[in-house]
Amino acid sequence: MTIVTITAGHGAGDPGAVNGHITEANIATDMRNMITLYLERRGITVRNDGQGSENQSLRQAIRLIKDSDLAIELHCNAFSNARAGGVEALAQAKDKAICRKLCEAVSDVMGIAVRGNEGGFKSEGSGQHSRLGYVRAGGVILELFFISNPSELATYQAKKWLIARELADVIADHVGVKSCVS
Ligand SMILES: [Zn+2]
Helix, strand or coil, rough: CEEEEECCCCCCEECCCECCEEEHHHHHHHHHHHHHHHHHHHEEEEEECCCCCCCCCHHHHHCCCCCCEEEEEEEEEEECCCCCEEEEEEECHHHHHHHHHHHHHHHHHCCECCCCCCEEEECCCCCCCCCCHHHCCCCCEEEEEEECCCCHHHHHHHHHHHHHHHHHHHHHHCCCCCCCCC
């Protein structure tokens, strides 16, 4: 059976990066639920770190990775310069190909840059998130966009369902589930 784990970064009292009243943890939870909906429609079994607005701790999220065909944790980047932007994914080298496809999907829908010169892929030793236990356990950390960039945040909010659908397509293809007519 194909199992995909989709988890939301931060949570359990940690909001992650914040822009006004919008938190990274809320965006990650929302996107987790949207991607999950599209994957389940295809008959894929999905593991989540909570239901609805629940966003369990990183430790609980890491426990879900084992025996998954693919595990992705959703995050946003943030930087002091509000113009910093783009999408990237942190993972082990084994997941380079899926990282590139995930980043390409977000970049295409949002019209934002793919960061770095490896198609958005970054090895686990880089990035602003020091706690990369998720990557060490075999998962992918997808930094969707910069929450600190007002333009990217507005684009995200306008297009989030499209982003979720495209990411679900990429994930389903990766785990070998054929597209269905929808
Ligand atoms: Zn984060």
